[in-house]
Amino acid sequence: MMKNRFTAALLATALLMSGGVAIAEEESFTQWWFSPWRHKEVQPVANKVWNEECGSCHLAYQPGLLPTKSWEKLLTETALADHFGDDASLDAETLKEVRDYALANAADKSYHKRSRKIALATETGDAPLRISDVRYIKRKHHELPEKMIKGNKDVKSLSHCNKCHTKAEGGNYDNDTVSIPNYPDWKD
Ligand code: HEC
Ligand code: HEC
Known part of the structure; x- marks a missing residue:
């Protein structure tokens, strides 16, 4: 016994x-x-201004999807004036609010599982300006054929996480919650 x-x-x-x-x-x-603060997935967005200002053109990405050094580059007056070809300018007060929120909740400040991985993957090297350029995120998708992403009229780019990750708005990117538009049998 x-x-x-x-x-x-x-x-x-x-x-x-x-x-x-x-x-x-x-x-x-x-x-x-053993970290007492260990959590699953990514911390959901809990800031109204962020949701409104950063969720109008695309998913309001959780700050925990990029490290501090990336948000520092993305969230400046000049960077937002030419944000991936779009003008996403904010007034000074709003910019301060979203920037402070992102810096306080960036991947390297988080104990959520995916954020920890993203923090590690970006610890050295240049700050990525895209989540879809983070090594860990690229690796998770490298087996997906282009026809399911760029060639898929209902997805178009890996940036649109929520087209396939049905719980992305709540910060959940788990495999079990993936559904690719127009490819119901993508797993086969
Ligand atoms: C006026 C529209 C608009 C607004 C407002 C906007 N964005 Fe974007 N954002 C874009 C476009 C366009 C892209 C590029 C998407 C693509 O390549 O498919 C993008 C891409 C991004 C990416 C990179 C996604 C990736 O991994 O490829 C991040 C991060 C991002 N935005 C954060 C923000 C944040 C934070 C805010 C709020 C301060 C914001 N955006 C507000 C239009 C906008
Ligand atoms: C074309 C659809 C599609 C898009 C767009 C997409 N993903 Fe994924 N993602 C997948 C698939 C498929 C998997 C792997 C599922 C599997 O292997 O069972 C995956 C896996 C993942 C995983 C690993 C999950 C796990 O359980 O290990 C993470 C994290 C992730 N994606 C994050 C993102 C983020 C963040 C974005 C946006 C920047 C994004 N994905 C955009 C389809 C997509």
């Missing part, structure tokens, strides 16, 4: 550790696992 229990405990530890390797990417799994 005692022996069985001991074996079970060993097995559980081994499983935990092998799972850890898969989950961790480069981060120490124990660091993440």
Whole structure:
């Protein structure tokens, strides 16, 4: 009896550790696992101004999808005047509010699982200006054929997370919540 229990405990530890390797990417799994603030997925947006100002042209991306250094570049007066070819200018007060919100909730300030991965993937190197350019995000989609993304009239670009991630607005990007428009059988 005692022996069985001991074996079970060993097995559980081994499983935990092998799972850890898969989950961790480069981060120490124990660091993440034992953090009392560990959370799933990405922190949902909890700022009205952000939702209104940054959700009018596309999904109001969660600040936890990019690191601080990216938001610092994206959220300036000059950067927003030419925001991926669009004018997304804000008055000074609104800009301060959205910028402060993004900097306080950026990937590297978050204990949410996906944000941790994004923070790690962007720790070194230039600040990405697109979430879809983050190594971790690219890797998660590299097997998807172009016809399902760019060639898909109801998606058009990987930037439009919510076209496929049905719970993206709530910060959930889990595989189980994916549905690709026009490709109901994409998994086969
Ligand atoms: C006037 C329309 C407009 C507004 C307002 C706007 N954006 Fe954008 N945004 C765009 C366009 C256009 C793109 C490029 C999309 C593409 O390439 O398909 C983009 C792309 C982005 C991307 C990169 C997405 C990716 O991973 O490819 C981020 C991040 C982003 N916007 C953040 C914001 C934030 C934060 C705000 C609020 C301060 C904001 N946007 C407001 C039009 C807008
Ligand atoms: C063309 C549809 C499509 C678009 C657009 C898209 N994704 Fe995905 N995403 C997928 C698919 C398909 C998977 C993998 C599902 C699987 O393997 O079961 C995935 C996987 C992921 C994962 C890994 C989930 C997991 O459980 O490991 C993350 C994180 C993710 N996407 C984030 C994003 C973000 C952020 C955006 C927008 C910048 C985005 N995706 C845009 C289709 C899409």
